[in-house]
Amino acid sequence: MNTVVKGRHMDVTPALxxxxxxxxxxxxKLLNDHMVMSIEIELSAERNPAIEKKHVAEVTLFTKGHVIRAKEAAVDMYAAIDLVSEKLERQVQKLKTKLQNRHKAAAPAIAEAAPVxxxxxxxxxxxxIEVKPMAPEEAALQMxxxxxxxxxxxxxxxxxINVLYRRSDGDYGLIVPR
Known part of the structure; x- marks a missing residue:
């Protein structure tokens, strides 16, 4: 499994x-080893003094068929990593359960299954909705x-058809189909 750790607005120490x-x-590791293709970990430090939780850890886990993303902020970087790790574990467990349930549903049931x-x-x-042609700027105003x-x-x-959405940083994102 390929793991990339990068820093934004900060240096990533070997210990970190x-x-x-x-x-x-x-x-x-909660998923099968052959399922996980790569992991990207981005650690960043916000420079705005008004932000209390300046240290942000964002993880993107690429698996065969799914992408799991988690982001958490904390007062120090180690705490942010702990929080994002816990969040990622919950998401991985949820995916694993869904995949197992799908597999069980595909196979004929011999015995009564326990309630989910x-x-x-x-x-x-x-x-x-009525979809009207417009520029992204007009769509932002409508939104x-x-x-x-x-x-x-x-x-x-x-x-x-495009989708304009508000990002967590307050800016906008635009989804455009190919």
């Missing part, structure tokens, strides 16, 4: 690199007016 690889590696603790999320609401975190619109340039 080893600690991050060890903690995140434990979470990744968590139910799978289901679609509880459908909404039909702000509606108070939503995302907005679906047709690109005025390409006429393809």
């Amino acid at each position: 690199r080893e600690y991050a690889e060890e903690k995140i590696g434990k979470a990744a 603790e968590e139910s799978e999320p289901s679609i509880v609401k459908r909404k039909v 702000e007016l509606l108070g939503h975190d995302f907005f679906v619109f047709a690109s005025a340039e390409t006429e393809s």
